[in-house]
Amino acid sequence: MKKVITLIFVFAFISLAQSHEFWLQPSKYRYNVGETMTIDFKVGENFTGESWDMNRHKVEQVQLVHATGIKKMEGAVQKTKSKNLTTVLDKPGTYVIGLESNFAYLELEAEKFNEYLKEDGMENILELRKKENKLDKSSREFYKRYAKVMVQAGPVVDDTYKKRLGFRYEIMPLANPYTLKPGDYLDCRVLWENKPAPHTLVKVWNYVGNRTFLQNIYTENDGTIRFPISTSGPWMVSAVKMIPSESDGADYQSQWASLVFGITK
Incomplete structure (x- = not known):
């Protein structure tokens, strides 16, 4: 049985100051060919x-993945407040769009950082800080x-969802989420360096009207969750992995993954 630890009802006006999810938000989820x-490139919750x-x-990097191949899209990105990426879906089927950012830098006070670790399930780093007597250190x-969004063009779905982007x-x-309807279940697998990531906290968000529902679920030994x-409506699955920094200039480095899709049936 999958380990669902909380189901939280969240109002949409939650403070963005405490938010840190990143996702790709399409103008809609189903298109005509x-x-x-x-x-839009979004940050918040x-x-x-x-x-x-x-x-x-x-x-x-930005990849546009279709059954017929992969198209690099970095050159099409616009540094605007909306419509950061525009493209024509000229072939039928399922599309996966994936984005990888560079590393950015963040400093946090000790108390805020420790709370952030607890909230996002990064007990390994919290234990490391305890062991190294750094709980009071900023x-x-x-x-x-690493963000992905799936959209559908036309009625015919395919196996594009299976393609790994190499993140x-x-x-x-x-x-394929575009074969699902309310009442069904979806399984996802979290991968770290192409291997299943067990016992990882995953957040599953779905937005209904002006309200959001959040499920916190830990992955099984094979890196999977079911929900x-x-x-x-729109759905987002997100997770974060933190390790000691592999580069000078920081103590830690985190990688954030998200997957967005829409249930339209």
């Missing part, structure tokens, strides 16, 4: 985030984003 898709500051952050952190930290759906598709 030949329609134009736009994507509850699908009501603010625009990602592209003066502070950089995109390392933190220096490098962090990177160091990646969330893989084990079924019910309770409603139609």
Whole structure:
């Protein structure tokens, strides 16, 4: 049985100061073949985030994945407050769009950092700080984003959802969300360096009207979670992995993964 530890009801006006999810938000989730898709780069929570500051952050790669191949899209990214990526979905089927950012830098006071570790399930780093007598020390952190969104063009679904993007930290759906309807279940697998990530806290968000529901679920030994598709609308699955920094200039480095899709049936 999957380990669901909490189900939290969250109002959409939660303070963005405490929010840190990053996701790709499309103009919609189902398109006609030949329609134009736009994507906003968002940071925050509850699908009501603010625009990602592209003066502070950089995109390392963007991939547009379809059954017919992969298209590199970094050159199409716009440093605007909306419509950061625009493309025509000229072929039928499922598309996966993936973005990898560069490492950005963050400093936090000790108390805030410790709370952040608890909130996001990074007990390994909390235990390391205890062992090294650093619980009262501020933190220096490098962090990177790996974000994916899935959309559908036309009625015919395919196996594009199975394609790995090669991210160091990646969330893989084990079924095509565009075959699902409310009442079904979806399994996902969290991968760290292409291997299953067991006992990882995963957050599953779904937005209904002006309210968001959040499920906190720990992965099984095989890196998988299962959750019910309770409603139609947008969904996000997210997780974070933190390790001691592999580079000078910070104490830790974190990798954030997200997967967004829409249930439209």
